[in-house]
Amino acid sequence: MTDLGECNKMFVISAYLWQFHEPMTELNEALIRKVAELSRLKLDEGEIPGYVTSIGEILNHVDQLRRVDTQGVEPMFYGIDDSLRLREDEVRSFAPGKDAQPRILESAPSVEDGGFKVPQIVG
Numbered sequence: 001m002t003d004l005g006e007c008n009k010m011f012v013i014s015a016y017l018w019q020f021h022e023p024m025t026e027l028n029e030a031l032i033r034k035v036a037e038l039s040r041l042k043l044d045e046g047e048i049p050g051y052v053t054s055i056g057e058i059l060n061h062v063d064q065l066r067r068v069d070t071q072g073v074e075p076m077f078y079g080i081d082d083s084l085r086l087r088e089d090e091v092r093s094f095a096p097g098k099d100a101q102p103r104i105l106e107s108a109p110s111v112e113d114g115g116f117k118v119p120q121i122v123g
Contacts, residue, residue: 012039013051014058027056 013035017027032051036043043051093102102114110117 009036009041009043009047009051012041014055017055017059027052027059
């Protein structure tokens with residue numbers, strides 16, 4: 001038997017039940033024990049009621065997601081719309097501040113040759 005952390009156990013049991021769970025299947029302690037045995041997970045008897053409750057909530061949420069009508073919705077490869085971040089590069093000059101340097105350099109702790117001076121990192 002494998003002794004995983006609580007989150008890992010929850011994930012393994014939820015993933016197994018999500019794949020084979022039917023909405024009308026009653027989630028109970030016997031089913032949690034069976035899945036833990038099949039997954040070779042070591043569960044303490046005191047943990048099992050908590051898993052019934054927590055995994056039951058997870059599976060109820062999955063059932064809600066299964067009922068969402070996705071007809072006509074284009075699949076996404078990423079969770080964000082990359083087209084909003086992409087734009088053409090533009091060369092812009094900064095308005096000079098005092099000493100004829102770009103204003104952005106006014107906040108720099110050290111300036112050298114019209115740019116930021118940073119500590120040497122490589123040899």
